[in-house]
Amino acid sequence: VTLDRAGDGPARNLETRVWLGVLAVHGEIFNRLNRAFMREFDITLAKFDVLAQLDRFPGGLTQGNLSRYLKVTGGNVTGLVRRLVADGLITREMSAADRRAFVVRLTAKGAEKFKAARELHDALLREWFGGSSQDDLEVALQSLMRLGQRVQAGRREGSA
Amino acid sequence: VTLDRAGDGPARNLETRVWLGVLAVHGEIFNRLNRAFMREFDITLAKFDVLAQLDRFPGGLTQGNLSRYLKVTGGNVTGLVRRLVADGLITREMSAADRRAFVVRLTAKGAEKFKAARELHDALLREWFGGSSQDDLEVALQSLMRLGQRVQAGRREGSA
Numbered sequence: 001v002t003l004d005r006a007g008d009g010p011a012r013n014l015e016t017r018v019w020l021g022v023l024a025v026h027g028e029i030f031n032r033l034n035r036a037f038m039r040e041f042d043i044t045l046a047k048f049d050v051l052a053q054l055d056r057f058p059g060g061l062t063q064g065n066l067s068r069y070l071k072v073t074g075g076n077v078t079g080l081v082r083r084l085v086a087d088g089l090i091t092r093e094m095s096a097a098d099r100r101a102f103v104v105r106l107t108a109k110g111a112e113k114f115k116a117a118r119e120l121h122d123a124l125l126r127e128w129f130g131g132s133s134q135d136d137l138e139v140a141l142q143s144l145m146r147l148g149q150r151v152q153a154g155r156r157e158g159s160a
Numbered sequence: 161v162t163l164d165r166a167g168d169g170p171a172r173n174l175e176t177r178v179w180l181g182v183l184a185v186h187g188e189i190f191n192r193l194n195r196a197f198m199r200e201f202d203i204t205l206a207k208f209d210v211l212a213q214l215d216r217f218p219g220g221l222t223q224g225n226l227s228r229y230l231k232v233t234g235g236n237v238t239g240l241v242r243r244l245v246a247d248g249l250i251t252r253e254m255s256a257a258d259r260r261a262f263v264v265r266l267t268a269k270g271a272e273k274f275k276a277a278r279e280l281h282d283a284l285l286r287e288w289f290g291g292s293s294q295d296d297l298e299v300a301l302q303s304l305m306r307l308g309q310r311v312q313a314g315r316r317e318g319s320a
Binding site for chain 2: 072
């Protein structure tokens, strides 16, 4: 993953260069977090993301809603859920409200593993972004939030 | 994909919120581009990324170097290459210089498909980010470049 195309100057339009910048930062951090999680906790970043979403819903989530909330792209939800059940980190049960739906929940072991992994996650990000000033990070955050809102507004206007 | 966690306020540290912002924008654009490419060109974004890297090297790339240059995470390079060969978009041949290495190259059909897909890619990004001012986009780009440089500097200092 390199930043060269994002810094390419006027060869591509500005919108494309912003996207290449997102891809470069995403790829670098994604790969590092994934390696650290595999090494320390034997879980992928995609599995961590499932645990993170379930941690927000102690009552459990249907597989459909889980799928909507996931932030990490590329994981196959059905496969991830099956492997996390096999790991003993989540349960998957038929919904009492809708017998066609399945509800997934963290186990105690899953909640514990998530807590430890999240501590490492936040500590590593602090370290990797640590050379940036708080002002730079605030600017980056505001900028990303604005981009995200623009893109989502575009979708609401039906231009996707 | 939602921005809610990034906007969560002080519940998580600023570095983590920046990363959640990257994930939210990445996930939204990734999914949209992927869907558009599947619909219009019958290729995934991961395949497009392979074509994009090969387009920069008319003499071809070894599979090892290709793997290093890819920006889109999650694709399995060996599998992507095999499927693109089957699609007739690239070739894969033993390297003349090193018989243990394979060199991959765009075919004429692959180069043509890449050119058309890149036009759509840039047009869609212009549309989706189009509500942002040029100033906002410049700030976003500079901010992402700085983040990427920080993270890579951290690695050179051995803190990964």
